[in-house]
Amino acid sequence: MVKLNDHTREEYMNNILDILENKAIEQFRNAFLELHPADQVDLFSRLDQEKRARVYEYLSPEEFAAIFEGLEVNDQKEIALELDKEYAAEMFNNMYADDVADFLGELQEDKVSAILKAMDKEDAQDVKELMAYEEGTAGAIMTKEFISIKATDTVADVIELLRREGPDAETVYYLYVTDEYNKLAGVVSLRDLIIAATDEPIINIISTRVVSVHENTDQEEVANLIQKYDFLAAPVVTSTNELVGIVTVDDVIDVIEEEATEDLGEFSASRGATDVNVTAFEAAKKRSPWIILLMFFGMITAGVIGQFEETLEAIVILSAFIPLIMDSAGNTGTQSLAVVVRGLATGSLEKKGLFKILRRELGTGMMIGLACAIVLMGLIPILYDGNILLAFIVGTSIFLSLTISTVIGATVPLIINKLKLDPAIASGPFITTVNDILGLLIYFSIATSLLQYL
């Protein structure tokens, strides 16, 4: 039994590479097609152009479709250029429509038209429909290769249908029942089908309690739904309840990963730039705008401090604590931001209630601020020649700025979310900068007003 643990898998893969080297066509096809598509993709990625050309020769377009579907989009563009037009067209015909749509979405207009023209009319039509959807919606991630059956069919009819169309469908574990107008009427799970009698009409085993999503629903909402109900798939319908596609659980996993990457990216002002595959120049191009924007905020901060030049001339040592005040406020605000961001993503925030969270964060900020103030007011006199005044200024500033920063760190993303705006605005660096400026204003104001007591 091919157990496919890492060691055996490596041996098996190397074996196939050798076979390919030796141009043993039949042997290659037998061994290679035994592999799971994901492993076929792995192996294909290791080949140079010459070996790849052999693969196009040895595998039919239909067999190669499984590999092409699994490639990264940049690789797909490269490979597509290596295939001859008829081979490519037949390959696209045999790919799942949503995978073709994803790929074409990255190409230029003229190339897209050329490919669609070369494909089978029906397959091309499916692809065009999918491409019409806005990115990040149910329609954009759904697949059209699902099985739909009629309530009047019998179990035997359905099994016959599965024999014919089963291999081409993304999933047969849920079979969707539609009426004569193609409207969704219910669902039958394969589990229920298999234990029913063969002459039983579907209407007897149908479950009409079916949860569907509208084609324009946000992908994150679809993912939450599938996760909540532990579904393997969810049907996608139009406003008139016409069944147009299904979203499967494996797509949901990809959506969740994508959203997690996005969250982290927004969080660190590196959204769209966490891709490891781009060059340094492209990465710099994507990340600079944010850094330069934040640098302008830094200029504002510099301006704020500049207003207190007199105070600084009087107590030069005040500048030493600028980083401490800013970092503590920045970090606490970032913690609050993380709480809210995850809470929104996992849906746990809605259950809790927004005001409860803000009150909780305020209390947390005050307590952390108090703890820090106590530590500092103990430490500073020791390290700075018994300078109680300095300790008082720093301690009070810390307490006030931490209290404010948690509230801001929690409030900003909530407001952004309510306004249905892009939470990237609420990214960590932005909130940190706002907290910095407020923290410094508090710090220097306290110091300036106490200046007279020096």
Added chain:
Amino acid sequence: MVKLNDHTREEYMNNILDILENKAIEQFRNAFLELHPADQVDLFSRLDQEKRARVYEYLSPEEFAAIFEGLEVNDQKEIALELDKEYAAEMFNNMYADDVADFLGELQEDKVSAILKAMDKEDAQDVKELMAYEEGTAGAIMTKEFISIKATDTVADVIELLRREGPDAETVYYLYVTDEYNKLAGVVSLRDLIIAATDEPIINIISTRVVSVHENTDQEEVANLIQKYDFLAAPVVTSTNELVGIVTVDDVIDVIEEEATEDLGEFSASRGATDVNVTAFEAAKKRSPWIILLMFFGMITAGVIGQFEETLEAIVILSAFIPLIMDSAGNTGTQSLAVVVRGLATGSLEKKGLFKILRRELGTGMMIGLACAIVLMGLIPILYDGNILLAFIVGTSIFLSLTISTVIGATVPLIINKLKLDPAIASGPFITTVNDILGLLIYFSIATSLLQYL
């Protein structure tokens, strides 16, 4: 048809609440048990103690098990105290073993023993076995309620088995084939089963190419495997290939969400503290240690700046740019950290190669640093009375510190990961502080050495 969109769902739920209010037992049972378990949990969560008591009366322990499984662990503890002992024991008997194990894992030793003693011997044994696994491993997240069949069974035998045991199994879409020693021999998908002839022996339709995971495999690895191959489940085996459980795709989704929350938490020094359900005091307790630790780093920064007191007395305006230098370096470092953290989580980093990433980040840092330096050296003379010296000091410092911060932001998590240490150490705030200190040293050293030219 109950379409269960939000509006209809709300009506339906309110209807059930009314029925419960009226103590109409049969009507309640009919309506309530129509709901998907996830919706049953939602509705149950809205009840007060009096109404809950009615639910325990109206539903059998087996029916209530589905609700208990879906509750948050803190709620489970509360609810468990409201149930009478026999009801609770029977409920635990009817829950999936991994859900019982998860719950008992949160209780005191004596309570755990009491519950296990009250349960059926066989069910208790399953739970004990699951509890023996270390948290975060395949064994800890697997379920024991799977269907295993023999290669000598016929399709008809299996269908009979599904009729009997199907309802109790977590999933029947993959049927695992074991030999007489209970060792994993292969798998049959329900898809293949249903299109086979009823008298066909399983050995004819079995797939021996089955990917399994060892019981001690890290849960993130299991999740990656299931995601890579688009499986609905993965079998878990011992070192002697004995089949002991399965991990289903819905558990994988939970793992991915958990890991994403963890990443964001470590990233923002708020790990373990992004739970919205704790009180302000508990949140402060969890988050203060990090903030206070980082505050000590702040004291180090203060000490560094203090070394340059003379320079600051000479050019007081230097202190105005401390935040700008620090923030820009901090933000760029955080971006690099995000790239590496996501790259490690999604596995895309391994394909790319570590040195390539570091080189890429170095180049990115230099380019961003150059862009910022140019902007500043243009802006500062305009805003600060043609002070070219200041512009030069700030510009050069920005360039050098951004270059260094990207490399550090990328290198630290990679080293932490290689050493198999806790990447929380590589959290955003830690790296930011390191970059702050380096940035300030660069800044003040340049300023001090140029002091003579003032």
